[in-house]
Amino acid sequence: MTAFTFVATTPMGLEAVLKRELLGLGFEDARAFNGYVEFTGDETTVARCNLWLRTADRLLLKMGEFEATTFDELFEGTKALPWPDLLPITAHFPVEGRSVKSQLASVPACQRIVKKAIVDRLSQAYRVHTFPESGATYAVEVALHNNRALLTVDTSGAGLHKRGYRTGLAAAPIKETLAAALVLLSWWKPHRPFADPLCGSGTIAIEAAMLGRNIAPGLQRSFAAEGWGLLPDSAWADERKAAYAAIRQDVELDITASDVDPNVLRLAARHCEAAGVDLDVRIVQQDVRDFHPSTAYGCVVTNPPYGERLGDQREVEALYRSLGRVMARLDTWSTFVITSHPRFESLFGRRADKRRKLYNGRIETQFYQYLGPLPPRKEP
Template identity: 50%
Template sequence: MKTVKLIATAAMGLEAIVANEVRELGYENVQVENGKVIFETDSVGIARANLWLRTADRIKVIIGEFHAETFEELFEKTKALPWSEYITKDAEFPVIGRSVKSKLFSISDCQAIVKKAVVESLKQSYHIDWFEEQGPLHRIEVALLKDKATLTIDASGTGLHKRGYRYLHNEAPLKETLAAAMIKLTNWHPDRPFYDPFCGSGTLAIEAAMIGQNIAPGINRDFAFEQWDWYEQGWIDRALEEAEDLAKYDQPLNIVGSDNDHKMIELAKNNAIEAGFPDLIQFKQMQVKDFRTNEEYGVIVGNPPYGERMNERAYVENLYRQMGMTFKPLNTWSVYIITSYPHFEKVYGQKATKKRKLYNGNIRTDYYQYWGKRPPKLNK
């Protein structure tokens, strides 16, 4: 079993959360950089990382790293890498690229040179002159940053936010990876109530259920690495067996999602069924101002409308005002709201305990955190 170096890519602002997840999987020497987390593992770790990382975008296997200021350097050093250890002679191996602050700034040229170098390397290994590329996908990326080239193969295939349960969604869906990160940034535990007042297609509630029962988010989907000839089925089976053993399917949860649109409620219910939670999550058609509860020490996590369009501004401000009045009496509850609206605290009527910058797609947002009273410690 070989040692491999992996990159877990991350949305801006989520790198530290992804790094914590990597450490929780037992990996050490974790390096955190802008947009990525780098770590070493054995071959089984490729499967484990894809199965378990809730907040990473995708997993890439690092084939090589080197300095390159000329196309000749890029070609020769790429050609010298051990491509035949990863790519079989029937594999499909397209090349994508990006370049930041590097002398080799033409992405199309870099892609073409890397492709040619990989082909030449494989020709020498397999003693053939033509590659049909009809087999398993091995998407190569050449990433240049300040003249340092990193060559990787994408192990995930479809992005990790595609859990496999959300076939349909609303017009502005929250990515599953961001939803999981929002929950991980709260003080929620599975024994406490969880409420999403703007559930939409149910993503936050479903991600909370998966976290609450410690279900690996990738358990019900496929990955690119599963088709690689060198990747052994036993490694996949070992990671899947571990995921099943660690799941807590009997963990009771109190998770509620609401939305004022009955179509969204039906959509959320269908997605919850696809995720394997037909009865665990309660979805209600309800306006946020109508929320009432006698429960204590719960957590509210919401992704309300942002009012990005001018004609929505008055509606959104009224909604935020209603939220503030509705949640104010719940002094044992903690409230976490993401929005790009810059005057949220003023309209909501309360300054946040803490706020954190996050990106919802390309939208720069703030994650407002209002911490409620801590539950009393139980006397032993």
């Protein structure tokens, strides 16, 4: 086995959640930075992490990192990296880039320099001067930050939020990766009731059900690295077989996804079926004011409308007041709400026990956490 360094990216604010995921998968050297977690592994890591990581956007293979304040430094630093060890002669290797607080601010120029340096290194290794780029895709990224260049190759392909179950979109959808992170931040466990009373197309409830059943989020999709030959097809098959075997069949889940809009509920039902959790998520058409579960010690996790458009403000503020009144009566329940509305706490009716800054796409939000009592321990 070969030792590699990996970079798992995630939205700002979720680095600790992703690090906990990696520690749970056995990667004890996981180190959190702004927007990503770095760790080491071998070839099997590519399959395991792409299949199992719930809160990562992408899994990148780190090629190298170095100071680069001039184009010459960027060229020579890139050329010195072991590209022939990863890229075959037929590799398709597009280069993307970004630059933050660095002297090399022209991203297109940096992309051209990196591409040329890789071609030069491969030319030396393969003794050819042109490359057909007709094979598998090895998407290269050069990320410049404070004059340090980080060169990575994307193993995931499509972003890891694309689980494969969401075929239609409601208004203002939440990414599957962020939805999973909200559930993980709630510390909900499968023995407790769970509800999203403003569920839209059902993403948060589905991610809770997949977590409760221990369904690997990447089971229904493929990944860029499957075409690389880094791992034999049998190894990918073995990882998927192990993931299927890990699905919990012995757990009974109490998960409700409700909304007033029948159109989004039809989407939610279709997504639940596609995700394989249609027997675990109860779909209910109801106004949030009618949310009155008979069970105790549950968790509400929800992504309500934010009221960003001026015409929606009064309706959204009334919705927050209604949610606050409903949850005030459910004194054993915990409530977790993500929104960008600056007056949420006053509209909801009380200050949150905790709050955490998160990004829903490009929107800066707060994740408000109202912590109810834990269920009493069962006597042995």
